[in-house]
Amino acid sequence: MHVLILGANSDIAYAAARKFASTDKASIHLASRDREKLEKKKQDLVTRYEVDAHVYQFDAENPETHQSFYDALSDKPDVVLISFGTLGDQKESEKDFSKALKCINSNFTGAASILEVIAADMEARHSGCIIGISSVAGERGRQSNYIYGSAKAGLTAYLSGLRNRLHKSGVQVITVLPGFVKTKMTEGMDLPDKLTVQPEKVADDIHNAYRKRKPVIYTLWLWRYIMLIIKMIPERIFVKLNL
Amino acid sequence: MNISGWGRYPAIDADLYSFESEKEILAHMGASHEYAARGLGRSYGDSSLARHILTSSRYRSFLHFDGQAGILTCESGASLEEIIDCFLPRGWFLAITPGTKYVTVGGAIACDVHGKNHHHDGCFSECVESIKVMLANGEIASCSKDQNEELFYATCGGMGLTGIILEASIQLIPVKSAYIDQTTIKAESLAEVFDLFEEHIDSKYSVAWLDCLATGEHLGRSLFMKGGHRIDGRLEPDKKKYMSVPVDMPGFTLNQYSVKLFNLLYYNRIMGKSKEDVVHLNGFFYPLDNVLHWNRMYGKKGFAQYQCVIPKEVGKDGMTRLLKYISDNKRGSFLSVLKLLGKKNRNWLSFPVEGYTLALDFKMDDTLLNFMNELDSIVSDYDGRIYLAKDSRMSAGFFKQSYPMLEKFRSYRSETGAAEKFNSLQSRRLGL
Ligand SMILES: Cc1cc2nc3c(=O)[nH]c(=O)nc-3n(C[C@H](O)[C@H](O)[C@H](O)COP(=O)(O)OP(=O)(O)OC[C@H]3O[C@@H](n4cnc5c(N)ncnc54)[C@H](O)[C@@H]3O)c2cc1C
Ligand SMILES: NC(=O)c1ccc[n+]([C@@H]2O[C@H](COP(=O)([O-])OP(=O)(O)OC[C@H]3O[C@@H](n4cnc5c(N)ncnc54)[C@H](OP(=O)(O)O)[C@@H]3O)[C@@H](O)[C@H]2O)c1
Numbered sequence: 001m002h003v004l005i006l007g008a009n010s011d012i013a014y015a016a017a018r019k020f021a022s023t024d025k026a027s028i029h030l031a032s033r034d035r036e037k038l039e040k041k042k043q044d045l046v047t048r049y050e051v052d053a054h055v056y057q058f059d060a061e062n063p064e065t066h067q068s069f070y071d072a073l074s075d076k077p078d079v080v081l082i083s084f085g086t087l088g089d090q091k092e093s094e095k096d097f098s099k100a101l102k103c104i105n106s107n108f109t110g111a112a113s114i115l116e117v118i119a120a121d122m123e124a125r126h127s128g129c130i131i132g133i134s135s136v137a138g139e140r141g142r143q144s145n146y147i148y149g150s151a152k153a154g155l156t157a158y159l160s161g162l163r164n165r166l167h168k169s170g171v172q173v174i175t176v177l178p179g180f181v182k183t184k185m186t187e188g189m190d191l192p193d194k195l196t197v198q199p200e201k202v203a204d205d206i207h208n209a210y211r212k213r214k215p216v217i218y219t220l221w222l223w224r225y226i227m228l229i230i231k232m233i234p235e236r237i238f239v240k241l242n243l
Numbered sequence: 244m245n246i247s248g249w250g251r252y253p254a255i256d257a258d259l260y261s262f263e264s265e266k267e268i269l270a271h272m273g274a275s276h277e278y279a280a281r282g283l284g285r286s287y288g289d290s291s292l293a294r295h296i297l298t299s300s301r302y303r304s305f306l307h308f309d310g311q312a313g314i315l316t317c318e319s320g321a322s323l324e325e326i327i328d329c330f331l332p333r334g335w336f337l338a339i340t341p342g343t344k345y346v347t348v349g350g351a352i353a354c355d356v357h358g359k360n361h362h363h364d365g366c367f368s369e370c371v372e373s374i375k376v377m378l379a380n381g382e383i384a385s386c387s388k389d390q391n392e393e394l395f396y397a398t399c400g401g402m403g404l405t406g407i408i409l410e411a412s413i414q415l416i417p418v419k420s421a422y423i424d425q426t427t428i429k430a431e432s433l434a435e436v437f438d439l440f441e442e443h444i445d446s447k448y449s450v451a452w453l454d455c456l457a458t459g460e461h462l463g464r465s466l467f468m469k470g471g472h473r474i475d476g477r478l479e480p481d482k483k484k485y486m487s488v489p490v491d492m493p494g495f496t497l498n499q500y501s502v503k504l505f506n507l508l509y510y511n512r513i514m515g516k517s518k519e520d521v522v523h524l525n526g527f528f529y530p531l532d533n534v535l536h537w538n539r540m541y542g543k544k545g546f547a548q549y550q551c552v553i554p555k556e557v558g559k560d561g562m563t564r565l566l567k568y569i570s571d572n573k574r575g576s577f578l579s580v581l582k583l584l585g586k587k588n589r590n591w592l593s594f595p596v597e598g599y600t601l602a603l604d605f606k607m608d609d610t611l612l613n614f615m616n617e618l619d620s621i622v623s624d625y626d627g628r629i630y631l632a633k634d635s636r637m638s639a640g641f642f643k644q645s646y647p648m649l650e651k652f653r654s655y656r657s658e659t660g661a662a663e664k665f666n667s668l669q670s671r672r673l674g675l
Binding site: 009011036040047048049188190 | 260315325
């Protein structure tokens with residue numbers, strides 16, 4: 001089994017790489033921007049799990065390279081995990097649209113671009129699994145992070161459409177909606193202990209969704225209900241909230 | 244964020260910085276303040292606390308394993324748990340392990356931890372082939388027992404105060420089973436348990452759980468446990484589920500009566516004089532790890548560990564006085580562990596010296612610090628010392644008197660610039 005991980009330097013992605021390596025003895029293909037870090041992760045996977053691991057340069061924000069990146073892979077993946085993304089700075093994005101655009105591209109446009117390439121191949125092969133990490137932040141826009149939130153909303157809608165399209169080809173598409181995860185993305189933030197999980201927990205949930213062929217998961221599961229409540233708040237009240 | 248050691252006393256507000264590469268550490272260290280290093284925070288007191296903390300939580304890759312020699316090279320944030328999970332099924336185990344597997348390799352080196360086999364195999368540094376350290380000036384230096392020795396002897400047991408430990412190569416031991424042949428023997432008194440340690444000196448592992456509220460002729464009543472690796476070929480991991488203490492227990496649940504009851508039950512766990520079992524090494528080495536967050540048992544105020552060692556020649560007298568003082572003051576300790584330590588090593592600040600070590604937990608309250616100072620003066624009367632990994636309150640004076648290599652360590656720190664760059668609350672308190 002070949003697992004391709006895009007944005008493999010993400011803490012969540014790497015926890016997932018270890019999960020697939022340890023439970024499925026899968027060959028792991030790590031792709032991201034910082035190659036030096038990837039090389040170390042490759043060493044780690046090989047030493048820990050005695051699996052095959054490979055490293056590739058990949059930039060989500062360069063869509064024109066995506067087709068050739070994928071064509072160059074000698075082993076086409078059975079499972080693809082999309083985990084790149086940036087939180088951005090909402091206030092900065094409001095002042096400088098190029099920053100907003102970077103956030104949108106790294107979370108949404110880049111994902112749509114590479115997934116179109118991969119979907120075409122998996123559709124033709126009638127097999128495969130695509131796992132996209134979006135966010136509960138995409139469920140309802142809030143003033144504190146609506147650029148990031150709307151990019152994730154785009155990704156969630158995209159994955160839903162793709163799942164619909166690929167269903168008849170037997171290709172599985174999974175949308176992962178994490179709440180708070182302790183990673184470098186959230187370092188230094190004061191997150192509520194009870195609602196914050198380690199990347200290993202997200203990785204376990206992702207692997208479980210893969211095995212049980214679940215379409216959409218919240219992780220922690222409680223977020224499904226938290227978001228349900230947040231979505232139910234009437235707009236005239238919501239606009240007044242300081243969220 | 245609010246942060247503390249395992250004893251949850253003291254707690255301070257600190258900024259934590261994680262890193263994944265040397266470059267990222269350098270970027271952090273560029274700032275003008277001083278730092279403490281931190282692994283999994285299993286030291287009890289203030290060893291890993293400072294306003295600015297560099298945490299190895301994201302620096303834990305395994306880099307290489309030499310399957311012939313059994314030597315693992317890994318980053319300092321790798322935990323002993325991860326090492327066991329990975330290598331026990333392949334027939335390798337840690338040469339030295341403390342009583343919890345939730346510690347990092349960096350923390351094990353910095354505290355030069357010891358285990359139940361100290362009388363045979365010494366401290367963690369014995370299994371360390373080489374270490375890579377980032378010094379205060381950003382340089383990276385390698386050291387071992389025969390290369391750059393000063394750095395090695397200062398870093399092993401040096402509480403993170405010589406630099407950031409980046410990588411280490413450690414020697415694992417081959418095992419043919421994940422199980423231990425364990426013998427438990429009841430000792431009715433301190434004299435009896437001391438005799439047992441001597442009598443079973445050839446056993447690879449030995450330790451005793453002591454009922455510190457027993458008095459009179461029962462003073463020092465304990466369960467002595469010894470063990471050795473089986474050779475039955477079963478290398479499977481332990482299947483036991485973990486329990487967890489979900490919230491802070493109200494402080495009053497732990498008092499002298501509940502401790503007494505616990506100790507009585509524990510002591511009477513075995514019916515006859517002695518008992519033989521086959522146990523998984525998880526249960527043998529890490530009995531407390533089965534209850535996650537057990538430190539919450541002591542309530543919000545936290546607790547303090549007290550671990551001292553008293554030289555062998557005067558061990559019996561010293562321990563008798565300590566235990567008598569504790570039971571006279573009705574200070575219950577749930578977990579009281581006694582162990583015979585072997586010879587001291589060459590590291591400048593490593594804790595073990597040949598003698599008896601006693602480790603106790605005390606719930607924090609207003610009078611505890613005074614009480615522990617009294618214990619210090621007893622330990623001092625016998626030329627004993629306190630383990631830095633457990634300490635949160637010892638005086639600079641007692642520390643200086645009991646660690647003769649301190650001056651050397653201090654000068655080394657000023658010469659290398661570490662004295663300005665690396666400090667913890669503990670190093671400030673003790674003038675390290
Ligand atoms: C239940 C329990 C049982 C224990 N049993 C034993 C025992 O049997 N024997 C024993 O010896 N100890 C024992 N200990 C203590 C424990 O083994 C040590 O405190 C160990 O060092 C903790 O490792 P850590 O990764 O949590 O380090 P931390 O507690 O985070 O840090 C400990 C020290 O190491 C330094 N440090 C950590 N990482 C680095 C790094 N990368 N570079 C430089 N410095 C670093 C810190 O600055 C600090 O001074 C026990 C602790 C618990 C909670
Ligand atoms: N952490 C949370 O609380 C949380 C909550 C909900 C959702 N999420 C989502 O979960 C995913 C993973 O999050 P994480 O917390 O694990 O993130 P992370 O540790 O911060 O890692 C994100 C990774 O994305 C990569 N990346 C960014 N831009 C890229 C680009 N243009 N091309 C290729 N790679 C790029 C970076 O790789 P390089 O290092 O190689 O540059 C970086 O390591 C993200 O999509 C995030 O939005 C996270």
